[in-house]
Amino acid sequence: MRKLVAALQTRTEAFLAQRKNVLLVVRAGEAEYLPLVSVVAGIESGGSPDDFLLFADEFHSPAQYATALVQSLGARYAVIGPALQKEGMDVPAELPPALRDERRPPVDRVRDLLVFERGLLADLEASRVVVALLPPRIADPTLYARFVMALVEHEMPQPWCHHMRFVVREDAARALLSEHARSLPRTEFYAPDFSQAAVAKSVEDEAYDESLPLPARMQALLVSASMDYAHGRLRVSAEKYALLTRYHRAMGPPVMLALSLNGGGEVLVRAGKPAEAQNQFERALVPAIEAQNTSALINITLNLANLHRQQGRWQPAYDHYVAVSGLAKVQVNAQLQLRCLEQMGFCQYKLKDTKKAWEHWQAGAELARGVGAREDLLDCLQRIRELYKEQGMAAREREASIEVAALERQGVKVYPA
16 A cells, blocks of 8 residues: 555656646546545645645536635635735735636636736745645536646746646546547646555555565555455465464564454454354453553454354353443443443343343433434334333333334434444
């Protein structure tokens, strides 16, 4: 993953460093969007002399987009304008009215906006304006492509966009510029790949790259093992977790040993080996406790609770859910507390203690109301209603049914865990 990000950064920096081309079109789907934004923001904050304008507004129409850009830069200028005046620069107190005039053509407004921004640069030989148009959603790819082409159109030898660079994102699903505008002058095209397959290969390569420090390789191997597990490659995942366990048992730190053992336990659960999985989880608890790492303790203890529940061992399952609930309170994790209360009630129900079951579900309902968790509220209320029904408590069953029906009318649903 780091190599993919590094390649994206290198490619972007190379475009910004060259002195010929004006536009870099980046074909980026959902997987590539956040890395692209992160890389551009990172270059800006990493000491670049250039003036970055990063726009991440959605594109619906040229007029809407132009207004969004003006508003964004206007808010920025409201902060820096007074400071520039104090430094003695002859600049207006606010953006010129013509930039805010929505009756003007959108492309003209945006061009004038960027020219205005360039006029704020103290030394054009030392820095440029880098315009990053990175909409997370492009409602009309055709209008967007036309807008970009019209915006960057220029005439030599005196282009309106001198000392500017444009980094423009287009959606990989409908990349009209990349597919039909390859003849655009002074334009570069780039299509990074952050697909699952590419990320998996990159992480795998890092894990076995002998030029990297060993701790970095082990970290990459842990990510690779978890990806193998997620995609059902259990044998390969188990081998990697075993290697990680041997390494971290010898070298530490304890929390990484705990995570490695826990990962191996999860593989054993999916492989249908509950006894071996339980042993692995219990071994993982020792270094997790030593490290006093709450997140690791939650993951491991919850795995044990779920395993005991799946095997019908209701008392140990209950005890582990109680432990997780306590850890969830430490982390102020209401969602996890709700999950534990529901499961604690279920375990007590299976243990024939309907009073304790009701107490846990009632506590869950009260917490869910307090934090606005309607799905969890419905889950607890449905269990309480069924308990009333079994106990022949018709009046209370009707009361619970009224609240259940109200939530269901609102479209609230309970999804299986």
